[in-house]
Amino acid sequence: MTGTKLIMTFPVTATSHLLSEYRARGGYATLERVLRTMRPEEVTKEVAASGILGHGGAAFPAGRKWGVIKLNDGQPHFLCANADEGEPGTFKDRWILENAPHLLLESMLISSYALQVRNAFVYIRGEFDLPYRRLAAAVEEAYAAGLFGERILGTDFSCDIVIYRGAGSYVCGEASALITSIEGKKGYPRNRPPRLTVRGLYQQPTVINNVETLSNVAAIVNLGGEGFRKIGTAKSPGTQLVSISGHIERPGVYEVEYGYPLAKFIYEDCGGALGGGKVKCIVPGGISTKVLTAAEIEPVTYDHASLSAAGSGVGSGGMVVIAEGTCMVRLLQVLLRFYHHESCGQCTPCREGMGWMHRIIDRIVAGEGKMDDIDQLIRISKANDGTTICGMGDAAGYATLGIIAKYRDEFEYFIEHKRSRLGGRLEVVTGSPTDAASGARPPGGASHSWGGPANDLVGGRP
């Protein structure tokens, strides 16, 4: 329905994540072929030729990152799969960890062979339970089958893997913070240079890729770099796992070929806004990407160039749909509370700026805002841009600037009338259109919320 599939190529059942079933689908045959017939640099060449962009949020070309690793330099190299998946609205790596853990492991083995890695890591977010258990069980199965450890499949290649569980910090998904966390220190991002591919984990050359980026490596080797490039668009080869949630009729994880019409995806494949309502806007790629209004969605195709031309991005593939009737002031309050809570506090603009922004939006929602608060939020967002160690300072600013630019009237109304024009509503209530419009909850009607306090408890003063 949403184009070619590279990852979601099999029906999910209660046992489809097991090694026996993965092997029955041809799993680990690519690893065997690579180890017996390809040299490490040939694998890297195919990854570079594929043009695959990182799926963790920054869309950095994986081939360029891998190309920095010098083979036979006498140093240990490390590979880390980033399974932190902390960006709100994003839960697509979770699909791989739960349903295709062996695809990730096979791809990591191929990648480790290409990069001369003896020890690989998966950094997995602390809150993940089933994904962790599935991955840990898959690692055990793989060791028992001789797919990790010494002389894998009777070749000269040896590789071990460690799963490292995080402790629930958003910033530990940032690559340099992830490394310091694995080293047992506080998960603080650090300045570059040196790049992590030059001096990373334990001061050694390290490649960090997102779970989905790495999981594509088996397909890249199978199809060849040029074959992979034929899928998707010229500038965005391949597919993207998109997790879609919020006020949407059919939430879930979908594999979307780059170049697919965005409106078709939202309205046809995912059924449009919840309960037959209207889409107000979407967050296309995790809350750090700018919102797109319903009108802006229309001409966009789901790929980096088209989303960027529309003023947003693919980000981490976490799409959130926001229905008409949602209060954007309250929505921004939820986002700023998150950023403030997650700032690691190293950089003054982020540490102080997040606190200021959070306090300003709280003040507006409490009905005590001043008109200048809107411009103050804009000024702080702009001051953060490019002045912090990691991308989080910028991200909170993008989210704020995007929402204010498109929904400034809602902020002005809130400040002037000391209450939300939309009842401070974050939930969509399904039921009769009359019930939904009045905001009343029909008996037995379902509702879907962004989280935060219940609607009737918020929304400024009556």
Ligand SMILES: Cc1cc2nc3c(=O)[nH]c(=O)nc-3n(C[C@H](O)[C@H](O)[C@H](O)COP(=O)(O)O)c2cc1C
């Ligand atoms: C605050 C912050 C949080 C991040 N969280 C994640 C994450 O949970 N998962 C992820 O893959 N990348 C995350 N990233 C991006 C990583 O720093 C890095 O770019 C990515 O893991 C590289 O993989 P890729 O090139 O395959 O995308 C985050 C970045 C920042 C600034």
Ligand code: SF4
């Ligand atoms: S931008 Fe924020 S989260 Fe990132 S290093 Fe600085 S203080 Fe920490």
